[in-house]
Amino acid sequence: xxxxxxxxxxxxxxxxxxxxxxxxxxxxxxxxxxxxxxxxxxxxxxxxxxxxxxxxxxxxxxxxxxxxxxxxxxxxxxxxxxxxxxxxxxxxxxxxxxxxxxxxxxxxxxxxxxxxxxxxxxxxxxxxxxxxxxxxx
Amino acid sequence: xxxxxxxxxxxxxxxxxxxxxxxxxxxxxxxxxxxxxxxxxxxxxxxxxxxxxxxxxxxxxxxxxxxxxxxxxxxxxxxxxxxxxxxxxxxxxxxxxxxxxxxxxxxxxxxxxxxxxxxxxxxxxxxxxxxxxxxxxxxxxxxxxxxxxxxxxxxxxxxxxxxxxxxxxxxxxxxxxxxxxxxx
Numbered sequence: 329x330x331x332x333x334x335x336x337x338x339x340x341x342x343x344x345x346x347x348x349x350x351x352x353x354x355x356x357x358x359x360x361x362x363x364x365x366x367x368x369x370x371x372x373x374x375x376x377x378x379x380x381x382x383x384x385x386x387x388x389x390x391x392x393x394x395x396x397x398x399x400x401x402x403x404x405x406x407x408x409x410x411x412x413x414x415x416x417x418x419x420x421x422x423x424x425x426x427x428x429x430x431x432x433x434x435x436x437x438x439x440x441x442x443x444x445x446x447x448x449x450x451x452x453x454x455x456x457x458x459x460x461x462x463x464x465x
Numbered sequence: 466x467x468x469x470x471x472x473x474x475x476x477x478x479x480x481x482x483x484x485x486x487x488x489x490x491x492x493x494x495x496x497x498x499x500x501x502x503x504x505x506x507x508x509x510x511x512x513x514x515x516x517x518x519x520x521x522x523x524x525x526x527x528x529x530x531x532x533x534x535x536x537x538x539x540x541x542x543x544x545x546x547x548x549x550x551x552x553x554x555x556x557x558x559x560x561x562x563x564x565x566x567x568x569x570x571x572x573x574x575x576x577x578x579x580x581x582x583x584x585x586x587x588x589x590x591x592x593x594x595x596x597x598x599x600x601x602x603x604x605x606x607x608x609x610x611x612x613x614x615x616x617x618x619x620x621x622x623x624x625x626x627x628x629x630x631x632x633x634x635x636x637x638x639x640x641x642x643x644x645x646x647x648x649x
Contacts, residue, residue: 331632335602338588338635341581342603348495352509356487359516360480363523421517443514460517462546 355421362421367447367457370394375461389458393450400444400463405436409448412456417447419457439463469529476523487516489606490533494540496604497616500597501544507551511543518543533609537616587638595631602628 329337370391384401394411405418415426416434421443427434443460450456466474466485474482494515498508518539519526526535588596601613614621 331629334632334636335599335607335628337584338599339603339605339607341585341588342496342600343605344581345585346495346499348491348512349505349509352495352512353487353491355509355513356491356516357480357484359513359520360475360478360483362517362520363476363478364521421513442510443517460514460521462514462550 359421362419364447364457367455368393368450370396370446370448370456370458372459372461385463387461389446389461391450391456393452393454394448394456396446396448396458398444398446398461398463400439403437403439403441405439405444405463407434407446408432409434409446412448412450414449419445419447468532472523472526472529472532486519486532490536492605493533493601493608493612493616494536496601496608497537497540498544500600500617501541501548502593502597503544503547507547511540511547514543515540533612534615537608537612541616541618584639588635590638591631591635594627595634598624598627599631599635 368391370389372387373390374386374388376386384399387398387400389396389398394409396407396409396412398405398407400406407416409416409429409432413429416429416436417424417426418436418439420440423440424447425436427436441463444463445460446458448456466482468486468489471482471486475486491512494512495508498511501511503511515536519536526532528535588599591599597617598613598619601608601616608616610621610624613619613624619627
């Protein structure tokens with residue numbers, strides 16, 4: 329058996345013993361619905377996290393109309409926004425929740441680990457969404 | 466559908482085109498996550514984060530024909546980020562000797578129908594650097610060396626020689642295993 333044939337045998341074993349889980353394929357398929365075509369993108373301009381272990385993650389995003397800073401510690405997300413008011417929508421790939429903005433500040437609790445982004449409405453009505461960023465992982 | 470056309474269609478919201486990309490590359494992304502020894506939940510997270518980032522960049526992929534490389538690079542970053550956040554130190558890289566270690570004890574009670582299971586167990590005993598490379602090369606469909614290099618941050622020219630040494634090492638583990646010996 330040459331190396332290519334041996335690798336084919338290994339590939340068959342991998343497909344049998346460590347296949348891509350069906351849920352992973354479903355989530356990947358569903359990810360297309362997370363496109364944010366309508367919104368102005370607020371890009372990540374600053375990211376700071378402790379290299380390892382505990383401690384809050386701080387993130388800063390900016391778009392033409394809005395700037396957002398986030399501090400994420402465990403499952404609590406606190407944000408400060410300029411250029412937008414009303415509600416902030418805290419989105420993860422599997423959830424979204426609107427929280428009120430009070431004097432620029434907003435807080436969401438019970439935020440799942442992994443990716444998160446924030447949807448806002450700029451003062452002139454333009455929808456704005458931040459890039460995806462890692463909160464706690 | 467060619468990859469650039471599929472990307473363009475997905476950027477317009479074509480779910481079938483997107484699902485085609487998911488079908489083509491999920492095996493590679495899963496294999497990369499497993500190569501970094503992520504558990505089920507973390508591997509699923511790394512793969513999902515990679516797809517979400519592709520959705521975010523759908524209309525901004527500079528070289529659509531090199532999508533596999535973009536996905537492999539993104540998946541590597543997602544895996545390493547998960548490993549860092551979890552506070553696990555990266556495995557030390559080992560030298561890969563040409564002469565193999567003595568074959569481990571083998572369960573002779575295995576029936577012939579379990580040969581693949583035995584092969585899988587032997588594979589999991591490989592030193593980490595070998596296991597990592599071979600796990601990505603095992604992706605289905607088989608990945609290009611250039612994409613494997615991006616997934617593991619290795620020089621593309623080193624993949625062929627290391628692949629050969631690692632397969633030889635695995636064959637040596639298989640030798641002496643009467644269940645597997647016939648197929649090596």
